[in-house]
């Protein structure tokens with residue numbers, strides 16, 4: 001089975017497991033774990049901020065950032081089908097009592113003018129004060145699209161003029177930086193807070209970072225504990241993070257090349273893939289053009305030996321390249337996908353719906 005559902009499914013490599021086994025650890029909650037402290041220092045530098053805090057998940061990093069930057073009853077603005085809006089269980093409402101507004105943008109990237117148009121009038125007696133704008137880079141729902149640094153700078157400059165705080169959901173920020181040929185910190189320092197996931201393209205078993213000013217990170221550390229995220233001998237996993245930052249950053253270009261090869265091969269085979277959308281490690285395939293619903297298409301692919309997942313748009317499938325998929329796997333997937341999607345329909349004896357994730 002070739003598993004292209006998502007880049008979160010990677011398993012630690014033998015060398016990463018070795019780094020984990022050799023990790024020097026202490027009580028992270030008491031700030032006595034040297035490996036966690038080393039990862040936080042490294043993360044702060046990478047992300048272009050004074051301080052970083054190690055947390056278990058990117059969801060927690062995003063939710064802590066929103067809480068640090070806002071007051072209950074504030075409004076947060078996001079672009080398109082943002083992860084923070086759609087896939088964090090309404091956490092912004094639960095943890096920070098926020099109203100959310102989404103700027104229409106198919107690929108998740110919006111402009112400074114769109115931001116200006118979306119902000120509630122300042123001082124309005126009846127409307128929630130717009131307090132923060134969130135950018136997602138790369139944009140998951142948009143198909144792994146990369147924000148050009150110039151467009152980010154226009155949006156963050158507009159946010160500052162409007163008196164808004166800024167957060168970057170950088171779960172896949174390193175993919176964006178590698179694809180754009182821009183240092184990670186050049187993106188990171190544009191924002192008040194930045195999150196980064198270590199367990200996606202970077203290949204760690206778990207872990208994320210949130211970065212910002214010393215003052216904001218002092219609040220973030222308190223919130224991490226409040227949310228139940230203060231750990232103990234967490235150096236065991238922080239060691240994987242340090243290993244990934246040393247060894248798994250440049251290789252993201254291989255994942256991007258594999259995605260490009262997959263997309264081009266699928267187009268050659270007559271599959272409905274828009275090459276322009278392929279900027280990092282995501283390939284979107286519009287099953288509707290083949291007359292297939294997403295469930296049917298996923299079931300056919302599973303029977304044909306390839307796993308894809310659902311994209312945000314209806315009847316669009318997503319293939320994601322990652323550390324555990326080789327160039328040979330991509331060639332094999334190129335043989336299997338067209339065969340599965342254009343062959344006879346799959347009859348599932350149990351009648352069960354396929355599992356998309």
Ligand SMILES: Cc1ncc(COP(=O)(O)O)c(C=O)c1O
Pocket residue numbers: 057058059060062083084136138139140169171172197199
């Ligand atoms: C853009 C984005 N942000 C945040 C997250 C949350 O990551 P996690 O599920 O590891 O908390 C994801 C996960 O897919 C994501 O794609």
